[in-house]
Amino acid sequence: MKRYRGWYQIGFGEIGPGPLTPARVGSQRLVLVSDPAGGRLRAFDADCPHRGADLARGTPEDGVIVCAFHGLRVRLGADAGCKHGVREHEVASVGGSVFVRLDGGADLGLAERLRDLDRRCWIVPGFEMPLRAPHELVAENAFDGAHFHSVHQVHNHPNVEVATGADGELVGTGVLEVPVSAWQKSAAHGNVAVPITVRAFSPGVVVTDMGGAFPYAMVTTATPSAEGCMVRLSFAMPRIGGANGPDRRMCDYMIAQARKGLEADRLIWESLNPRHVPQYLAEDGAVIAYRKFCAQFEEQA
Ligand code: FES
Ligand SMILES: [Fe+2]
Structure with a gap:
């Protein structure tokens, strides 16, 4: 499977209204978790470590998603050493547009540029x-x-x-x-x-x-x-x-x-020969x- 790194936009403000929202970059599935208190949005890999069920269909609890398939409590944002955890990806959102930085790809100043545009424009x-x-x-x-x-x-x-x-x-x-x-x-x-x-x-x-x-x-x-x-x-x-x-x-x-x-x-573009x-x-x-x-x-x- 091809994986992507760096920034990608995943929506135009259609996040929610539920606490879990599915998103995708190519074949890479993500789940967005809205913090009910502050409204902060976090993004995680969505494949359950057990058998690959979509965690966006699960139930969020404190720091975990309970997988809908076998009920595993999957830790959110766990480090690589944790067996049943999924990785977190940085989120930036501006004017209803949501961006994720996948796999720790370089930031290259985008998050700050978006904040600056939001302040001035x-x-x-x-x-x-x-x-x-x-x-x-x-x-x-x-x-x-x-x-x-x-x-x-x-x-x-x-x-x-x-x-x-x-x-x-x-x-x-x-x-x-x-x-x-x-x-x-x-x-x-x-x-x-x-x-x-x-x-x-x-x-x-x-x-x-x-x-x-x-x-x-x-x-x-x-x-x-x-x-x-x-x-x-x-x-x-x-x-x-x-x-x-x-x-x-x-x-x-x-x-x-x-x-x-x-x-x-x-x-x-659609008529270019990719080979x-x-x-x-x-x-x-x-x-x-x-x-x-x-x-x-x-x-x-
Ligand atoms: S696939 Fe998630 S608990 Fe089995
Ligand atoms: Fe053009």
Whole structure:
């Protein structure tokens, strides 16, 4: 079985209402446990150590789940030396979105970045889209400057420069020339240059900072599923212009644009030959760097 490490998003706020909620990253089953007192969410492996029953069907008690199959009391968050225990995974949640850090994969600053966005921005969940393609393609998208012109009608062919960020995340920077709109204004008609910075925190989570007249961030995630992956996209809109939340019309427009862009990608991604060995071009440096970055997160169990 393929195991995943590092951060993955597992929901858009649909956790609960019960104390146990099942979740999944690929074939890896998880159970989310809500603390009835503080509302804190914890995540554990969901396979009962005895025979592999799903612990999300069990009954929570103090520090254990009583398995529904043979009644074993399975310790939550036990260390490796404990016989009947399941491992805990770190949880981060922001604006109703829930992320888990699997198998102690590197944090790379995502938890702090999410807290920072939560402090400064309104988090607006955009949409979910199931994809019949490997999840790594979704974050790779932001590093693949060579496709912006042909797939997304960006006017230039942006060169994405890559570097390692302060916390070890992979950072890509570039400038997109896009048509002037209500949100990317310019004194001139025609195109406007919008600087972008993308940060990959795992093969499943990328945060894109869009510059220009109205800076905002986009959190794009792709979580492995049986068919391929589930893509989830949220916006982080700076808290400006009053306390009433972000401009809904603006959000709807941006969500529609993002969905349109992803639909265009989807047609390409779902028709890629997964067995093809790439013959990279000179402008694929950022994609190659992203692929190297991804290699540290996967292991065969
Ligand atoms: S499978 Fe859980 S107690 Fe037997
Ligand atoms: Fe794309």
